[in-house]
Amino acid sequence: EAGIEEKLLNPSLGSFGPVLLGDPSYKYEGEVTNPSEVDKQFKYQKDLTAGEIATFWLVSHNSTGQLTCSGGVPCFRANIMNVCWGNPTSVVTPAVEILFFYDTTRLSVDSSNNYASVRVKRFAHSPTGAGGFQNPAGLNAGCNFTNGDSFKYRSQINVNNDIDAICDDSPLGCPLMVKVRMYYATSAEPQRVGIWTTGPASSLPAQGLNISSTGTAGESSRRVNVFQGYSESPTFFDAAVFSLKDLVK
Structure with a gap:
């Protein structure tokens, strides 16, 4: 999760890590790619x-x-x-x-x-x-x-x-x-x-970023994948109507 959080806050393509977490057997590393390009x-x-x-x-x-x-x-x-x-x-x-x-x-x-x-x-x-x-x-x-x-x-x-x-x-x-x-x-x-x-x-x-991060603690490891799409307007704007001026009774 630490690697995912890092790249969601500061996205950049390519590999990252390994990042050591105190003990050399505790680390995370991963990769950020562009899906579908x-x-x-x-x-x-x-x-x-x-x-x-x-x-x-x-x-x-x-x-x-x-x-x-x-x-x-x-x-x-x-x-x-x-x-x-x-x-x-x-x-x-x-x-x-x-x-x-x-x-x-x-x-x-x-x-x-x-x-x-x-x-x-x-x-x-x-x-x-x-x-x-x-x-x-x-x-x-x-x-x-x-x-x-x-x-x-x-x-x-x-x-x-x-x-x-x-x-x-x-x-x-x-x-x-x-x-x-x-x-x-x-x-x-x-x-x-x-x-x-x-x-x-x-x-x-x-279409966005694919973030893959693998964390290792001793002999145990876990991999997490997250897809982060690009920013867009909230979906309710697709059906919204806006007045050109303020409305009065």
């Missing part, structure tokens, strides 16, 4: 129950946490994105709401990080089509990742047609992130979620 497939680290949200970043972050696409860092700019969800043998039939955030001005990844022009497109998908959810073609095709992860359903987003043609054709920085909210999944059977991009310029940026 330049990959095209990424499974969210935690399975979701109803109401929980997974965030997938389509632009990179710099060392201070600001959004950026400068300096050759990976940022998604392609036409096809697959949101993969659902356990292959699930008894529960889940549904998802997909929120695609984008900025046609690209000011969100500029040095000013101006988010005034950010827009969001929502999709609601269910294999049953009940409750106002859509059941688009190809939903039951599922996904099979190269590392062996598999998903029962696939929601395919055509950026050119479903979002904005500018996001497919413009320089990097128009697609920002995708949030996936799970419905109907129970605590007894949480559902997995992942993302799979295809085509040129479709590599995913880092």
